[in-house]
Amino acid sequence: MKFMLLQHYGRVEGDVPPMTEWKPEDVQAHIDFQLDLNAELRERGELVEAQGLTGPERAKIVLATDGAPAVTDGPFAESKELLAGWRMVDVESEERAIEIAARSSEGPGPDGVPLRQQIEVREVMGPIER
Amino acid sequence: MTAARRARRDVEDLLREAAPRVLAAVVRRFGDFADSEDAVQEAMIDATRQWPAEGTPESPVGWLVAVASRRMTDRIRADSARRAREERLAGEPRPGPGAAADDTLALIFMCCRPELSPPSAIALTLRAVGGLTTAEIAAAFLVPETTMGRRIARAKKTVAAAAEPFGLPAPEERAERLRAALGVLYLIFNEGYAASEGPELARTELSGEAIRLTRIARLALPEPEVGGLLALMLLTDARRPARTDGRGELVPLDRQDRSLWDAGAIAEGGRILAEEIAKGAVGPYQLQAAIALAHDRARRPEDTDWGEILALYGLLEQVSPGPMVALNRAVATAMAEGPDAGLVLLAEVEPRLAGHHRLHAVRAHLLELAGDGRGAHAEYSRAAELTASLPERRYLTRRAALLAGGEA
Numbered sequence: 357m358k359f360m361l362l363q364h365y366g367r368v369e370g371d372v373p374p375m376t377e378w379k380p381e382d383v384q385a386h387i388d389f390q391l392d393l394n395a396e397l398r399e400r401g402e403l404v405e406a407q408g409l410t411g412p413e414r415a416k417i418v419l420a421t422d423g424a425p426a427v428t429d430g431p432f433a434e435s436k437e438l439l440a441g442w443r444m445v446d447v448e449s450e451e452r453a454i455e456i457a458a459r460s461s462e463g464p465g466p467d468g469v470p471l472r473q474q475i476e477v478r479e480v481m482g483p484i485e486r
Numbered sequence: 487m488t489a490a491r492r493a494r495r496d497v498e499d500l501l502r503e504a505a506p507r508v509l510a511a512v513v514r515r516f517g518d519f520a521d522s523e524d525a526v527q528e529a530m531i532d533a534t535r536q537w538p539a540e541g542t543p544e545s546p547v548g549w550l551v552a553v554a555s556r557r558m559t560d561r562i563r564a565d566s567a568r569r570a571r572e573e574r575l576a577g578e579p580r581p582g583p584g585a586a587a588d589d590t591l592a593l594i595f596m597c598c599r600p601e602l603s604p605p606s607a608i609a610l611t612l613r614a615v616g617g618l619t620t621a622e623i624a625a626a627f628l629v630p631e632t633t634m635g636r637r638i639a640r641a642k643k644t645v646a647a648a649a650e651p652f653g654l655p656a657p658e659e660r661a662e663r664l665r666a667a668l669g670v671l672y673l674i675f676n677e678g679y680a681a682s683e684g685p686e687l688a689r690t691e692l693s694g695e696a697i698r699l700t701r702i703a704r705l706a707l708p709e710p711e712v713g714g715l716l717a718l719m720l721l722t723d724a725r726r727p728a729r730t731d732g733r734g735e736l737v738p739l740d741r742q743d744r745s746l747w748d749a750g751a752i753a754e755g756g757r758i759l760a761e762e763i764a765k766g767a768v769g770p771y772q773l774q775a776a777i778a779l780a781h782d783r784a785r786r787p788e789d790t791d792w793g794e795i796l797a798l799y800g801l802l803e804q805v806s807p808g809p810m811v812a813l814n815r816a817v818a819t820a821m822a823e824g825p826d827a828g829l830v831l832l833a834e835v836e837p838r839l840a841g842h843h844r845l846h847a848v849r850a851h852l853l854e855l856a857g858d859g860r861g862a863h864a865e866y867s868r869a870a871e872l873t874a875s876l877p878e879r880r881y882l883t884r885r886a887a888l889l890a891g892g893e894a
Contacts, residue, residue, distance in 0.1 A: 375887070376870060376883055376887055377890050378887050378890070379890075380884055383884050383887040384884065387735075388733070391733060405628070408876050410873070410874045411870075411871040411872065413871045414872065
């Protein structure tokens with residue numbers, strides 16, 4: 357079963373400053389945590405892909421119009437709701453997908469305190485019902 | 487490595503070397519590039535199945551040409567209207583030996599037609615000239631195999647529509663076509679060089695493939711810029727072992743462990759560059775190679791001859807002006823004459839690079855050198871927001887964090 361584990365900007369418990377304001381060792385710890393998790397999932401044969409998106413500053417919202425498409429440039433007031441990145445995993449069960457999402461939600465923030473970031477878990481539709 | 491795996495790898499290496507010669511021979515005999523390319527791919531797949539078990543034939547190229555030609559003949563036979571052509575072609579002479587480099591170069595020109603977009607030209611070159619499979623190319627660019635297959639098929643149609651006879655482009659368009667071809671080879675190199683995460687091996691091989699093809703191109707066409715590009719690739723690739731740390735994180739030039747640099751590649755790149763410059767037609771690749779060499783020659787960052795690098799960027803801006811060259815010249819100016827002089831130049835470039843992360847990253851670096859920690863922090867943060875490269879975002883975020891921490 358394939359699941360998308362979606363991460364959004366800002367869906368974090370409490371008030372956490374942007375990463376560029378953290379202590380360097382905290383930044384490193386967070387990056388290491390994410391890379392280790394990817395390596396572990398790859399090793400177990402569960403990682404399909406892990407991708408990050410460019411920031412809200414580069415985001416555009418597009419709407420078809422009769423003439424030229426209407427394009428709104430970022431950043432947006434509701435930037436915190438924007439997607440930041442995702443992992444796609446191929447796992448045996450939904451329980452395992454939830455377990456991975458919980459691990460990823462625990463990524464360390466300032467002073468090593470888990471960020472407790474909200475992770476959206478969505479099963480990917482496939483050709484057969486399981 | 488098991489014997490079977492070694493045998494398979496040997497066969498793969500052999501096939502990739504043979505691929506352009508075989509394709510060139512088949513295109514010459516049958517004229518149809520798209521069909522010939524399919525037939526050669528099929529012959530190569532047959533070879534990967536048969537050779538590891540049954541042994542490599544005495545003449546691998548001859549074997550592949552024969553199998554691919556048989557497939558072409560089958561196709562032509564299936565189309566009765568083409569029967570006459572088949573008979574005519576059967577009488578044509580086979581290509582002689584020693585034409586390997588010429589064949590490769592002709593195919594590179596064919597696959598790097600200016601009307602192809604860079605991603606299409608890259609994919610087609612890797613398959614038709616590099617002998618990579620569609621699956622390998624798809625893996626390297628992280629797209630599904632069917633998508634890559636379609637991209638290659640469309641590119642082949644474009645090449646077929648151009649209906650250019652097999653061989654080097656006409657003299658009057660050779661310079662422009664060479665620029666396009668070298669541009670594609672350089673892009674292939676950079677795709678491999680920029681890789682830092684994901685299927686690293688597949689990506690790293692792209693750089694090696696670009697170097698191999700450029701080397702062959704230089705044998706067939708001893709123009710200074712071909713050698714200049716080869717030197718640039720070698721002198722840049724020499725730093726690869728030091729460019730990322732054990733975790734795949736970027737290490738900037740001034741913090742790399744220079745003992746890890748590949749001295750052999752630097753020596754070879756330097757030698758090639760000297761030969762090309764002696765020919766007397768200096769172009770942008772030779773100048774960029776000279777800049778890479780100036781960095782490679784410095785045993786420690788503080789030994790870097792920034793005066794020489796600044797002069798080279800000045801020349802580069804004359805032969806190949808552009809905002810990125812101007813940006814790099816601003817860095818060299820800062821290093822040679824102090825950060826304030828660099829910041830002045832940067833302000834001049836700014837309108838041409840608005841919103842580009844490199845502008846902010848460079849300004850951050852120069853402000854840091856000038857002792858403006860607060861300004862540097864803001865610029866590093868801005869650059870981190872704007873970059874589309876994940877390793878670079880991590881790097882810039884860390885640099886921003888270092889300055890924020892220092893002020894707290």
